[in-house]
Amino acid sequence: MTPDLGKYAFAVLGSYVVSLVLIAAVIVLSLVRSRRVRAELKRIEERLRNG
Amino acid sequence: MSIWEYANPVKFIRATDRVLPWVSALALVCLVTGLIWGFFFTPEDYRQGSTVKIIYLHVPSALMAINAWIMMLVASLIWIVRRHHVSALAARAAAPVGTVFTLIALATGALWGQPMWGTWWAWDPRLTSFLILFLFYLGYMALWAAIENDDTAADLTSILCLVGSVFALLSRYAVNFWNQGLHQGASLSLDAEENVADVFWYPLLVCIAGFVALFIALVFLRTQTEIRARRARALLARERRA
Numbered sequence A: 001m002t003p004d005l006g007k008y009a010f011a012v013l014g015s016y017v018v019s020l021v022l023i024a025a026v027i028v029l030s031l032v033r034s035r036r037v038r039a040e041l042k043r044i045e046e047r048l049r050n051g
Numbered sequence B: 001m002s003i004w005e006y007a008n009p010v011k012f013i014r015a016t017d018r019v020l021p022w023v024s025a026l027a028l029v030c031l032v033t034g035l036i037w038g039f040f041f042t043p044e045d046y047r048q049g050s051t052v053k054i055i056y057l058h059v060p061s062a063l064m065a066i067n068a069w070i071m072m073l074v075a076s077l078i079w080i081v082r083r084h085h086v087s088a089l090a091a092r093a094a095a096p097v098g099t100v101f102t103l104i105a106l107a108t109g110a111l112w113g114q115p116m117w118g119t120w121w122a123w124d125p126r127l128t129s130f131l132i133l134f135l136f137y138l139g140y141m142a143l144w145a146a147i148e149n150d151d152t153a154a155d156l157t158s159i160l161c162l163v164g165s166v167f168a169l170l171s172r173y174a175v176n177f178w179n180q181g182l183h184q185g186a187s188l189s190l191d192a193e194e195n196v197a198d199v200f201w202y203p204l205l206v207c208i209a210g211f212v213a214l215f216i217a218l219v220f221l222r223t224q225t226e227i228r229a230r231r232a233r234a235l236l237a238r239e240r241r242a
Helices: A006-049 B003-007 B009-040 B050-082 B085-117 B125-146 B150-178 B198-241
Strands: none
Touching (some): A006 B009, B003 B009, B003 B085, B009 B198, B050 B198, B085 B125, B085 B150
16 A cells, blocks of 8 residues: 655655644644634623623 | 625624635545545656655645735735735734745755755755745744734735745746756646646645645634734723723
8 A cells, every 4th residue: 555665765754744744733723823812802802791 | 795895804704604614624635635646546757756746745835835925915915905904814814824835845845855956955046035935924924923013013014025925926937037946847837748747637736726725724714813813902902991
């Protein structure tokens, strides 16, 4: 199943690892910040509503 | 019904909330399909050997690194001309995504260049303009972070974006302008003879669709976040004044 990458294994696998890690990082960081900001806004709005 | 209706933050969030799950799913399906197809089920190239498999990451990320900056340019121009906050925040939201795509293009290019050209890096017109584009991305994000007033930050970053667009365009057309350096011409072409072979082209097309969908999904999500963060800052400022 796994292709024989021969002498270029480092270059090919390195490219996939670096790219997938960076893509995963930007997705996770975006989701985490989205949840944090959403919760923070909700908290501020509730505090202002309740005086 | 006009596109400018989406300049209203509430309408923008409501509209993007509806499409976000679909675009995210499309990105996931295309990326998984395209990368598995390209990595496991395509042959080696007769010149590049197995390094041709890097094309499925390098080409879409380089394409989107430039397109992200062009999207930021359009959003910045809308901010300068029409003063819609959502457009300025969309440009801000796109910058980290564009930075990651630029970094992927630079890293995969270096990893491919070492065995193919015998060097990780060369001061070739396309590579150099791409590195400068990366530095512009960093500068753009730093400028947003450094200025407290949102409108002033949007004004100054818009100007920076206009200047950086020169390098975004140079990155795309450097090979044609100078016709020198190590980097080959465009991998994608409408001319069937210049374009990559079909066996590489179809999975590449799926990967490009995946990167485009991922960019759209992340920009929608991050713009929503920027809108909410801006509202939170405004409410806190109002509370302090009261």
